[in-house]
Amino acid sequence: MTEQHHPHLTLGVCDYPEHVPRDRWEIYAQQQKELGLTYVRIAEFAWALMEPTEGEYNWTWLDEAVEVLHREGLKVVLCTPTATPPAWLIRKHPEILAWDAQGKVRAFGSRRHYDFASEVYREHSRRITRAMAERYGQHPGVAGWQTDNEFGCHDTTRSYGPASQAAFPMWLQSRYESIDQLNEAWGNVFWSQTYSGFDQIGLPNLTVTEPNPSHVLDYCRFASDMIRTFQEEQVSILRECSPGRFITHNFMIFFSDFDHYEVSKCLDFVSWDAYPTGMLEFFASWESDEVKQKYARTGHPDLISFNHDLYRGLKAYQGGHPLPFWVMEQQCGQVNWAPYNPLPADGAVKLWTAQAWAHGADTVSYFRWRAATMAQEVMHSGLLRHDETPDRGFDEVKALSLSDFPAGDVPAQVALLHDYESLWIWDQQKHNQDLSYWRQVMLYYSTLRSLGVDVDVVHPSSDLSKYALIVAPALTLMTEETMEALRKATEHALLIFGPRTAYRTASGRTPETGQFGTLADLVGGKLRNFDSLRPGLREKVDQYDVTLWAEGYQCEDATPVHVYESGPLAGVCAVMRKGNVLTIGAHSPGLVYDLLREALAEARVSVLDVPEGIRVSRRSGKMLVQNFNAYGVDVLGTRMPAVSVEMLP
Structure with missing residues (x-):
């Protein structure tokens, strides 16, 4: 990648020249340059214009669009258009369409209508990617590429149709080699689920009651691998035909359906799409109406910053370090897709832009230039209104002084560990419908942020050597590699575990020795019982209320720090410590706050008390x-x- 690093934050915009008359292009480019923008992202949904019929390309409009932006000194980010296969392709090859979990075909007429496992679609994906890359890969105005658009959006990661059905057994055979090993890994003796051949294995949907969780876990891995390899095919072509240009992908808010660490490995850097008010309404189901009301016009600060920190940390996977990222789509007015879509507060766009920089963004690109006057997004805002007058976000962007936001590192001394396989297996069998993986993680993350602490969100396989405090709120799936990394980390850092730690092995089973498995010697105890608390059912640990989840431990060579004072676990250890390892079994915001504050002091990480909000x-x-x-x-x-x-x- 030869794209120059900028000394300070740069700005961009998502634009759709194909949505407006040709005579507006030069005017928009001039306005974008005058506004202080550097990058313009285009073409992610324009396949039907590029290739109106199979094999017959129309590049004239895109040639002109790229040239107009280049002449104005703007840098173009081109997108492969594979999120929207055209109607002629669907008509010729309906087998590329995805199927939902109820066995229904997901039809043409919107976007993301394809199955990642379809070899027919992959062939066309490679073909259009190569055609674009050969035409524009060396154009001086093209700075880089975005692959596809928002992988998995609209519940499209996992398809339950013929293409995935054909590919999944082959994927399993490659992973397990023998059917006996698969049967053992999945525990298929339970409910007579034993298979005698890989060809007998279907997809984990439409079962009478819940499917085998190990079956579902491997299907999640399979579907994630399909996205990874689908993208790698595009990236390989772009590297060949467009050397020296960066390649990224725009991930989404709290998106759970594939392993972002694996999918981002082939990228130069990571991007994500930030919609703070929509995120609060649509994704944060655990937040109260009171919280949603309070932050309706700004979004909740920790929901936004967690995603910034997560995407900064993706490239630290397997020994790397956190890297600057882009916000490829930054909300700059009201959105159109949440249950409620309030107009953001005055100052919100500046606030979000500055917050993105502070958490490691090198570029913030606003969605979109002009509000759409057609189709599904007419209720969504842009920097310009429908009538081309500047909207409120435009004025806030214009007032930014970019030299105030220099490039550089985020000096986090605290790591929060996160992995998608734990997310998948946790949420499959929550045991308490109100306690999701994300809710558990956000309790610890928000507590750290309320104490004025910068946080790196990273995978356990990342280089943990620089951190004084390592917090693992929800590592319920524990591999031998992760155990070894955590053992090594305790040699220099204080390590905090949350409930359900190491409750699952890599195959999704529970260890034969119970929770913690071979990690028991590190934590110094074992699980005695867990208690799922329904709404209104509370227990006590000293003066702290415990809700949702209570885990009681039998200490071996650990020291009890707190014990339960009420309920079936009265007198049983709720928090234990051995050496540099503290294990917290109770879901209790007050208890977690005080324990994290004490841990930060012990780790010599400065705490800064800040008011709410x-x-x-x-x-x-x-x-x-x-x-x-x-x-x-x-x-x-x-x-x-x-x-x-x-x-x-």
Whole structure:
């Protein structure tokens, strides 16, 4: 990748020249340059215009669009258009369509209508990618590429049709080699699920009751692998035909259906699409109506920053280090896809842009340039209104001083460990419908952020040597490799585990020796019982309320730190410690807050008490203070207006 690194934050926009008359292109490009934008992303949904009929290409419009932007000094990010296969392709090859979990074909007429496992579709994906890359790969105006668009959006990661059905048994045979090994790994003796051949294995949908969780876990892995290899085919072609240009993909908010660490390995850097108000309404099901009301016009600060920190950490997988990322689509007004879509507060776009920089973004690209006047997104905003007048977000972008946001590292001393396989197996069998993987993780993350701490969200296989405190809220699936990494980490850092740690092996079974398995010697105890608490059912640990989940431990050579005072677990250890390892079995915001605060002090990580709705972040030797409240707040000796940012040295 030869794209130059900028000394400060750069800005971009997502634009759709094919949506507007040709006579607007030069005008828009001039306005984009005058606004201070550097990048313009185009063409991710334009396959039908590029190739109106099979093998007959029409590049004239795209040639002109790229040239117009290049002449204005803007850098083009081109997208492979494979998120929207055209109607002629679907008519000729309906077998590329995905099937939903109820066995129904997902038809043409929207987007993302394909099965990643379809070899027929992969052939066409490679063909259109090569055609684009050969035509534009060396164009001086093209700075880089985005593959496809938002992999898995609209529940499209996992298809239950013929293409995936044909590919899944072959994937299993490659993984397990023999059917006996698969039967043992899945525990198929249970309910007479034993197979005598790989060809007998179907997809884990439409079963009478819940399917075997190990079957589902491997299907999640398979579907994730299909995305990984689908993208790798495109990336290989782009590397061949467009050397020196960067390649990225725009991931999504709290998206769970594939392993982002694996899928991002072939990319130069990671991008994601940030929609703070829509995220709060659509994704954060665990947040109360009171919280949603409070942050309706700004989004919740920790939901936004967690995703920034997650995507900064994806490239740290398997020994790497966190890397700067892009926000490829940044909300700049109201969205159209959440249950409720409030207009953002004055100052929100500046707040979100500054927050993205503070968590490691090198580029923020706004969605979109002009609000769409057609089809599914007419209710979605842009930097320009439908009538081409500047919207409120435009004015906030125009007022930004980019030199205030220099490039540099985020100096996190705390790591929060996350992996998708734990997410999949946790949410398959929650045992408490209100306690999802994300809710468990966000309890610990939000607590750390409320204490003014910068956090790297990373996979356990990342290089953990620089961290003073390592927090693992929900590592329920534990491999031997992860165990070894955690043992090594305790030699230099304090390690905190949350409930359900190491409750599953790599195949999805529970260890024969019970929770923790061979990790028991590290934590110093074993599980005695767990208790799933329904709404309104609370227990006590000292003065702390426990809700949702309570785990009781039998200490071997660990020291009990807290015990339950009520309920069936009264007198049983709720929190235990052995050496540098602290294990917390109770879901209790107050208890977690105090334990993390004590751990940070022990690890010599500075804590900064901040008022509710205030967050601080550090980058490049500066500290950004962010006020997400709809009212002014006194913090760090200054009065911050509502929905604002303050940069401190």
